[in-house]
Amino acid sequence: MDSIKSLMGGAANAIGAHKASLALTSKNIANANTEGYTRQRITLMSSTLGNVTTRRASSFRSATIQRAILGAQQSYGYQSGRLQSLQLAEPGLNDLDGSGVSAALDNFFSALSALSNDPSDVNSRQSLLAQAQALAGAVNVAAKGIESARNAAEQDASLTVTAVNQIVLDIAALNGQIDKTPVEMGQAELIDQRDVLLNDLAQYMEVNTLDQDDGTVLVYAAGGQPLILGDDASQMTLTGGGNAALGLAIQKPDGGVITMSDPPGGSLGGIIEARDDTLRTSLDELDQMAFSLASQVNTIHSAGTALDGTTGHNFFAPLATAAGAAEALSVDDGIKSDPLLIASAGDPTLLPGDNQVLKDIIALQSTAVVGGKTLYESYDIASSTVTLAMNDASSQMRASQARLSEVTAMRDSRSAVSIAEEMVELNASERAFDAVSRVFDTADKLYDTLLQMV
Amino acid sequence: MRVTEALVYNRMGRNNTLSRQRLDKTSLQLMTGRSIERPSDDPLLASRIEQANRGMRRTDRFRENIAQTDTHYRNLESTVATVVDQLSELSELAISMVSGAMNADNKSYAAEQVTNILQSMRALGNMKYDGKYIFSGRLETTPAYDDLGNYQGDAIGRTTEVTDGYSIQTDMSGLEVFGDPGAGATTAFQAAENLRTGLLANDNTQILAALDELQAAHKTATGAWSVIGYRLSELQQYDGINDDQKINYAEQEADLVGADYAKAASEMQFAETVYQASLATSSRLMEILKMEARL
Numbered sequence: 246m247d248s249i250k251s252l253m254g255g256a257a258n259a260i261g262a263h264k265a266s267l268a269l270t271s272k273n274i275a276n277a278n279t280e281g282y283t284r285q286r287i288t289l290m291s292s293t294l295g296n297v298t299t300r301r302a303s304s305f306r307s308a309t310i311q312r313a314i315l316g317a318q319q320s321y322g323y324q325s326g327r328l329q330s331l332q333l334a335e336p337g338l339n340d341l342d343g344s345g346v347s348a349a350l351d352n353f354f355s356a357l358s359a360l361s362n363d364p365s366d367v368n369s370r371q372s373l374l375a376q377a378q379a380l381a382g383a384v385n386v387a388a389k390g391i392e393s394a395r396n397a398a399e400q401d402a403s404l405t406v407t408a409v410n411q412i413v414l415d416i417a418a419l420n421g422q423i424d425k426t427p428v429e430m431g432q433a434e435l436i437d438q439r440d441v442l443l444n445d446l447a448q449y450m451e452v453n454t455l456d457q458d459d460g461t462v463l464v465y466a467a468g469g470q471p472l473i474l475g476d477d478a479s480q481m482t483l484t485g486g487g488n489a490a491l492g493l494a495i496q497k498p499d500g501g502v503i504t505m506s507d508p509p510g511g512s513l514g515g516i517i518e519a520r521d522d523t524l525r526t527s528l529d530e531l532d533q534m535a536f537s538l539a540s541q542v543n544t545i546h547s548a549g550t551a552l553d554g555t556t557g558h559n560f561f562a563p564l565a566t567a568a569g570a571a572e573a574l575s576v577d578d579g580i581k582s583d584p585l586l587i588a589s590a591g592d593p594t595l596l597p598g599d600n601q602v603l604k605d606i607i608a609l610q611s612t613a614v615v616g617g618k619t620l621y622e623s624y625d626i627a628s629s630t631v632t633l634a635m636n637d638a639s640s641q642m643r644a645s646q647a648r649l650s651e652v653t654a655m656r657d658s659r660s661a662v663s664i665a666e667e668m669v670e671l672n673a674s675e676r677a678f679d680a681v682s683r684v685f686d687t688a689d690k691l692y693d694t695l696l697q698m699v
Numbered sequence: 700m701r702v703t704e705a706l707v708y709n710r711m712g713r714n715n716t717l718s719r720q721r722l723d724k725t726s727l728q729l730m731t732g733r734s735i736e737r738p739s740d741d742p743l744l745a746s747r748i749e750q751a752n753r754g755m756r757r758t759d760r761f762r763e764n765i766a767q768t769d770t771h772y773r774n775l776e777s778t779v780a781t782v783v784d785q786l787s788e789l790s791e792l793a794i795s796m797v798s799g800a801m802n803a804d805n806k807s808y809a810a811e812q813v814t815n816i817l818q819s820m821r822a823l824g825n826m827k828y829d830g831k832y833i834f835s836g837r838l839e840t841t842p843a844y845d846d847l848g849n850y851q852g853d854a855i856g857r858t859t860e861v862t863d864g865y866s867i868q869t870d871m872s873g874l875e876v877f878g879d880p881g882a883g884a885t886t887a888f889q890a891a892e893n894l895r896t897g898l899l900a901n902d903n904t905q906i907l908a909a910l911d912e913l914q915a916a917h918k919t920a921t922g923a924w925s926v927i928g929y930r931l932s933e934l935q936q937y938d939g940i941n942d943d944q945k946i947n948y949a950e951q952e953a954d955l956v957g958a959d960y961a962k963a964a965s966e967m968q969f970a971e972t973v974y975q976a977s978l979a980t981s982s983r984l985m986e987i988l989k990m991e992a993r994l
Contacts, residue, residue, distance in 0.1 A: 277703075277704045277705075278708075335739055338738065339738055340749050340752070341735070341738060341745060343752065347752075348752070348756065351757070355756065358760050358764060359763060359767070361859065362859050362869060363767070595838060595853060596838075597839060598831075598837030598839040598840075598853070600837075604858075621753070625749075632738040632745065633742045639739065650710075650713050653709060654706055661705035663704065
C-alpha cells in the first residue's frame with residue numbers, strides 16, 4: 246500500500262511539474278509577439294525521493310545585451326532628435342532652386358549695377374527697390390525658419406521631458422512591484438515591462454543602469470545623477486528657453502534639485518544641441534550678415550546725394566544691434582515711398598549722372614565686411630552650418646540604426662520566443678503529462694483492486 | 700543563432716523599409732532629373748552648384764551692362780559719324796572757295812551754307828537720347844554746349860563693369876569729339892565760325908587758316924569715332940567672353956545637378972528588383988510562420 250501511495254504521490258508531483266511546464270510553454274507561445282517578452286523555461290530535475298520536481302523558471306534575459314541596446318537607443322535617439330530639429334530650418338536656407346538669399350544678393354547687386362549705368366532712370370530705381378525688398382524678404386524668411394526650428398525644438402524638448410518623467414515614474418513603480426513579487430509569481434514579466442520602458446527612456450536620454458539582486462534596477466542619468474533608486478523617482482525640469490540656452494534640472498524625491506551639467510544624451514541631447522549650438526550659430530552668423538549689410542550700405546548711402554539734391558537717407562531701416570537683425574532687415578520707409586531718394590551721386594555737383602555711391606555699394610559684394618568675411622561667405626557659413634550638421638546627423642543616424650538593429654537581433658535571438666521550439670516543448674510536455682497520467686491511473690486501479698481484495 | 704518570430708518580423712520590417720527607401724530615392728532622381736533635392740543631401744555638391752549659379756548670374760549682369768553700354772555707343776557713333784561728314788564738307792567748301800575763280804558773291808553764298816552746317820553741328824553737340832544729353836558726361840540733364848559754344852558738361856564720364864575686375868567707360872564727352880579749348884585746340888564750332896567770317900570778308904588768308912582748324916577738328920572727330928569703334932569692339936569681345944563663361948558655368952551646373960539618367964534608371968531597376976524580392980521573401984516567411992503556428 247505504501248508503495249502504491251508513493252507511486253501515486255510521485256505521479257501527482259510529476260503531473261504538477263509537467264502541468265507547470267505546459268503552462269509556461271503556452272505562456273511563451275501566447276507572448277511570442279509581445280514586445281520585450283523574454284522567454285522562460287522550467288527546468289525539471291529529479292528529487293531525492295525519485296520524483297520529478299521543478300526548479301524555478303529561468304528567464305533568458307541578458308543584462309549585457311540589454312545594456313548594449315540602451316547604448317544603441319540613446320545614440321540613435323540623439324541623431325534622430327538632432328536631425329528632426331534641424332529639418333525645419335533648411336527650406337529657408339535652400340538656394341538650389343534659385344530663390345534663396347544667395348540669389349537675392351546677386352539680384353540686388355545686379356539691380357545696383359543696372360542703375361549705375363543710368364542713375365536717373367526711374368524704372369531702374371523701381372527695380373532696385375524691388376530687389377532690395379526681395380533680399381530683405383529672403384533674409385527674413387531664412388531667419389524665421391531658423392527661429393521656428395529653435396522654437397519647435399524647445400517645444401519638443403518640453404514634451405520629451407514630460408514623457409521622460411512619466412516613464413521614470415512608471416519604472417520606479419515597476420521596481421516597487423518587482424521587489425515585492427516572487428520569481429514564481431511573475432517577477433520576470435514585470436522585469437520585461439520595465440526593460441521596455443528603459444528602452445524608451447534610453448531613446449530620450451542617456452541612462453546607465455545597475456541591476457540589483459532583488460531584480461530591481463538603479464537608473465542614473467548622464468553625469469551620474471540618480472534618476473531612479475528603487476521605487477524612488479526623480480523628476481526632470483527644463484530650464485532656460487527663449488533666447489537662453491536650454492538646461493535640465495533633476496528634482497530628487499527628497500526635494501533637492503541638481504542642475505545637470507553634462508549633456509543629457511538621447512533625443513533630448515540631440516534636440517538641445519541642435520537648438521543651442523547648430524541653429525544658434527547659424528542664426529548668429531545670419532544676423533551678423535544682415536547687420537553688416539544694412540550698416541555698410543547705409544553708411545555709404547547716407548553720405549551720397551539723391552536726385553533731389555538731398556542727403557542723409559538710409560537705404561535699409563537702421564538696426565541697433567546684430568541680435569535679431571536678420572528677421573528685422575527691411576528697406577527704409579523713405580526709400581520705399583520714393584525711390585528717387587535712392588542716393589546715386591557721390592558729388593552733388595555732378596547730378597544726375599554721377600554713380601559713385603552705387604559703385605561703392607556694389608564694391609561691398611567682394612569686400613570683407615562681416616568679421617573678415619564677405620556677405621556671401623558669411624551667408625554660406627550660416628547655411629552650411631545647418632546643412633552639414635543635417636548631413637552628419639543623417640549619416641550617423643543610419644549607422645546608429647544599423648547598430649540598434651544588430652543588438653536588437655541579438656536580443657531577439659537569445660530572449661524571444663521561437664514558436665517551433667515551443668511547439669516541440671509543448672508536445673514533449675503533453676506526452677510526458679499523458680504518460681504520467683497513465684501511471685496515476687494505473688496506481689489508482691491497483692489501489693482499487695487491492696481494496697476489493699480486502 | 701536562434702531564429703525567433705520577433706527576429707524575423709523585425710528584420711522583415713527593417714529590410715522592407717530600407718529597400719523601399721532606396722527605391723524611393725532613385726525614382727525621385729528620375730522624376731526630378733536632379734541628383735540632389737536639398738542642400739543637406741550633399742552639402743559640398745550644393746555649394747559647388749551654388750558657385751556655378753553665382754557665376755552665371757554674374758555673367759548675366761556683365762552682359763546686361765555691356766548691352767546698355769553698346770546701345771549708348773551706337774547712338775554716339777551715328778552722331779559722331781555725322782559730325783565727321785560735316786567737317787569734311789566744310790573743309791571741301793573752304794578748299795573750293797580759295798580758288799581764284801570764286802568772287803565775293805560766291806563766298807557770301809558759301810557763308811550761308813557754313814551757317815546751316817554750323818547750326819546742325821551745334822544741334823548734334825547737344826544731341827539727346829532718352830531725354831539725356833549724350834555729350835555732357837555725368838551732367839546729362841545739362842546741354843553740353845551753351846549758345847556761345849562753350850562746353851558745360853562733365854569731362855569724366857561713367858564706367859561699368861564688363862567682367863570681373865575690369866570696367867569700361869560708358870560715354871564720351873563733347874570735348875573728345877568737338878575739341879578741348881583747355882588743351883589749346885580750336886573747337887569744331889569755332890573753326891566753322893572762323894570759316895564763315897573769312898568767307899564773308901572775302902579773305903583767303905582767313906579761309907586758309909580756318910581750313911587748317913577744320914582739318915584739325917576733323918582729325919579729333921575722326922579719332923573719337925575710332926575710339927567708339929574700338930570700345931564697341933571691346934564690348935563685343937567681352938560679351939563673347941562672358942557668353943563662353945556662362946556656357947561653362949551652365950555646363951558645370953548641369954553636370955553637378957543633373958541626374959545621370961542611365962545610372963539612375965539602372966539603379967532604380969535594381970532597387971525595384973530588391974524591393975520586390977524583399978516583399979516576396981517576407982510573404983514566404985509569413986506563410987512559414989503560419990505553418991509553424993499550426994503545428
